[in-house]
Amino acid sequence: MKTLKLTIYSLFILIFITSCSNAPSSSLKKEQYEIINQNVKTFLGEGYEATNFTIVKEGFTDEQKNKYVVEITFDLNKPFILFDGKKIPAILEFQKNQDDKWVCTYNSANVSGFFNLFK
Numbered sequence: 305m306k307t308l309k310l311t312i313y314s315l316f317i318l319i320f321i322t323s324c325s326n327a328p329s330s331s332l333k334k335e336q337y338e339i340i341n342q343n344v345k346t347f348l349g350e351g352y353e354a355t356n357f358t359i360v361k362e363g364f365t366d367e368q369k370n371k372y373v374v375e376i377t378f379d380l381n382k383p384f385i386l387f388d389g390k391k392i393p394a395i396l397e398f399q400k401n402q403d404d405k406w407v408c409t410y411n412s413a414n415v416s417g418f419f420n421l422f423k
Contacts, residue, residue, distance in 0.1 A: 328406040340413040
């Protein structure tokens with residue numbers, strides 16, 4: 305019984321620590337995934353979608369933990385001409401604003417950098 309209580313207590317502490325992460329939320333990342341998906345549809349046509357978003361690497365880039373970079377890959381739902389559309393790399397950069405809230409400051413798959421994805 306004592307072991308069970310200790311296990312439950314340890315699990316509770318672990319969940320609490322991981323849920324209080326100082327990193328950008330998954331909803332902020334999902335917002336950027338949707339921007340990528342909209343850009344795919346704009347440039348390639350409504351029949352195309354960005355799918356299978358995978359985080360390759362993520363982490364803070366400064367000691368103050370005010371900047372956070374997420375390297376991702378995604379797939380197209382179907383090939384585009386001779387391009388198979390698999391594991392397309394993209395980078396998302398987040399930074400804390402003056403209100404101490406995370407905002408995306410760079411999305412390499414945004415409209416201006418979209419064609420760089422096919423390098």
